[in-house]
Amino acid sequence: MSQNHGKVWWTELMTHDVPGALKYYKAVCGWHFQPMPMGAGVYHVAHCGAQPVAGVMDMAMLPGMETAPADWFSYFAVDRLDKALEDTRSRGGSVLREPFDVPGIGRIAIVLDPTGAAMGLITPAR
Structure with missing residues (x-):
């Protein structure tokens, strides 16, 4: 990691x-x-x-x-966005917005954790 x-x-x-x-x-x-x-x-x-x-x-x-x-909205860095989305789904969360790319920023998805809290997951651009 x-x-x-x-x-x-x-x-x-x-x-x-x-x-x-x-x-x-x-x-x-x-x-x-x-x-x-x-x-x-x-x-x-x-x-x-x-x-x-x-x-x-x-x-x-x-x-x-x-x-x-x-509302304040937070984004958490993950090394592998696709893996993080798999883990989100398998652990009771859901994906609200499938991955999208923001040039120069990274690849982002919006999810709900198992408690219903929304957040962004991002694999930052290198």
């Missing part, structure tokens, strides 16, 4: 009020934000100093999430 396997790799705030969230986290955490245009809108990468620490996105960019409550 790599030394990244099992680590919290990334976290992002999904919210209906991006401007309010950016103001709040700037004041409370001292973060600054770099906008990153995406097909359906803008993703904001939060930085603590020079280190990227989180993302902030408008839930309107996510089909079916328009009325869901705001």
